[in-house]
Amino acid sequence: MSKLDGNERWKSKMLLTEHQEQYQERHKKPLAGRATNEELKMIRDVIMLPHMLTMSDKSLQEVKRVPNLFKRTFEQVVQLIMNKISKDLFSLRRELKNRNIKVFDDETADGIIYHRYVCRGYEDRFGIVRETLRSEISVRLARYASEVVHPEATGEEK
Template sequence: MSKLDGNERWKSKMLLTEHQEQYEQRHAHTAKVPPSRPTEAELIMIRDYILLPYMLSMVEKSLDDIEHRANLLKPLYLMAGKVVRSKISEDLYLLRRELAKRNIRVFRDEQEDLIVYHRFICRGYEDRLGLVRDVVRSEISVRLSRYLKEIASRLASGE
């Protein structure tokens, strides 16, 4: 929707008739497209979009705990934690861009018992995705171990 939509003053002064017809045809075509359900890959992206902020807050809390404790390997733990934090932030940024490009929006909805629901809108199709807390914990654990393995392989190879 442009800034001039709904403003009748500009309707005839700015557009030639043929341009106005093209504009109306383009909008009539997009209005007729039915909402499309998200693909499996898009549902995984939505799930990751929900999980990554939880992971980021867990890593932040862990970094705060490490900061306030005395440990011989404290600098190493802090460096590894900061690398994980930056990798999670980068993944979240890329995921946000991809979801925006695919016209998918995600909203936190509600929490009932042990299930956290998020509402999403995918190209006009609206639905809810519920994640069980235990599944969220296990998925976060798997993801964090994947990030840590990546760091360990970097350290082992000498990068």
């Protein structure tokens, strides 16, 4: 019981509707078990990042096989990108664990990759079209590459 309970003086104070809505938004809890939009993005990323690591590793092996004047530089850039992806994947998995979300292996049907996930007791499937995944991976790899090549643009150091 707070000091204001039982104090009739506070009952007459007006509360603006917008303030009440802001208060309710701040204290709104997510639906029991259901993943929020932010959590769904995290699930998408935890599905996508291992694919990105695999693709980067294949590129690294190809760069190592082919003789090239800038071979060592390419190897270093790809390795830096893989390190950043691994770091992001690790922190993402930790955050999902803190939120009690588990993502399980995939199955593919009609060009859609499905992953089963359990979010605070609620079980569901997350599906992503293979082509959408490919395009998102190319955008993300370009972003990682630009972060490695131009770290001053993102505020990070090499």
